[in-house]
Amino acid sequence: MNYGGYFEGIVGHEFQKQALWRAVCEGRVSHAYMFSGMEGIGKRLVATGFAKCLNCLELQRRKGEEMHEKCGCFSCKKIEKGVHPDVFLVEYEGVRDIKVNQVREEIEERIFLRPFEGRYKVAVIDEAERMNVSAQNAFLKTLEEPPVDSVIVLVTSRPEFLLPTIHSRCQRIEFKPLPFNLIREELVKRGLSNEEAHIASMLSGGSLGRAIRIDRGLLTERKSVIEAICALRTIRDISVISRVVEHILGKGHLNDTDRVSFFLQLIAFWLRDIMFVKIGLKEDQISNKDLLPVIKKAAGRFSLSGILEILSFLEEAWYVIFRGNANKQIVLENLLVKIIDTAGD
Ligand SMILES: [Zn+2]
Known part of the structure; x- marks a missing residue:
C-alpha cells in the first residue's frame, strides 16, 4: 500500500498510517484524535503526515487514488517546512503544567479561525497530558463543539492523565x-x-x-564494562571493585545520571542475557550477542534464583540513586559486592 509519501521516513506504524490515510480518502475524518503510545516512537511525525493528507491538493484532486511518489504539492511542502498557515503544532517544552489561559490563547483562538488556504485547520497538541485539570475542562468545550473544518490531534505518552471525558470525545489511535x-x-x-x-x-x-x-561513547564502553564485571571473582578485593565502579562512573562524569542509568540498565540486560542462556533461549534474544562466550561462562556461575536476587537489588539501587539521591559510588560498590557474593566460581 502506498500513502503517497505523506509518512515518508517514519519507521513502522503501517496500520495506523493506512487507517488515517483511508479516513481522509473516504471522507470519514473525525474532529479529534488522541495519538497515544510511549515517547519517541513517531506519534508526532505521523500527526504531521496526517495533516499533509488532510490538506493535500493532489489527494483531493485524485479522490483517493493511490499515488506512488512523494507528493510535491504546495500544501505538502509547506506542512513539511512547518509554514502552512492552517497547520500548527502546540508544544510546551520545559513547561510543567499547561494552564487554562494557554489553552485559550494558543489553541482555541487559533483553531476557531477559518482555514486560510487549506481544507482543514489542523492543531497538533504535543504532550497533551500536561494540561492541568482546569485546562482540560476548558478544552473540553472545544471538543464538544468543534469548529467546522478543524481537526485536533492530541499527542500523549500518558493518556491516563487525560480526563475520561476527553478520551470519550477523541478517536483513539494507539501506537505500539x-x-x-x-x-x-x-x-x-x-x-x-x-x-x-x-x-x-x-x-x-x-x-x-x-x-x-x-550516547555512542557509552555503547563503545559497554563491552569493557561487562567484561570487567564478568571478571570479578569471589574475593571481595575492594580495590578491584572500586576500579570497576570508577570505570562505570567515568572520570569527570560523577554527576552524569544518564551514564549511571545506562550502565545500570546494561547490567540488568546482562543478567537477563545470562538467564536466557541458562534456560536455552535462541541467540537472537540475547542483547549482548557479541559477548556470548563471556555470558555463557557467567551462566555457569549464577543460579536463576541468584540472578533474580541481584535484579531486585539492582532495582533498589536504581531507586536510592535516582529518588533518594544516594552516593552513586557506594551504591554501585554494594551492587558489585552483591554480584560477587551471588556468583559461584
Ligand atoms: Zn500534497
Missing part, C-alpha cells in the same frame, strides 16, 4: 513500541555497527527516539 529489528535497521542506516545497533534497539524498549539518544 516499534519492533527491535526496525529500530536496529534504522540505527545501522545512521552509522552504528550491527552489535551497537542490536544492543541499543534492546535498551530502547521499542522507542526509536530513545535509541537515537543513547
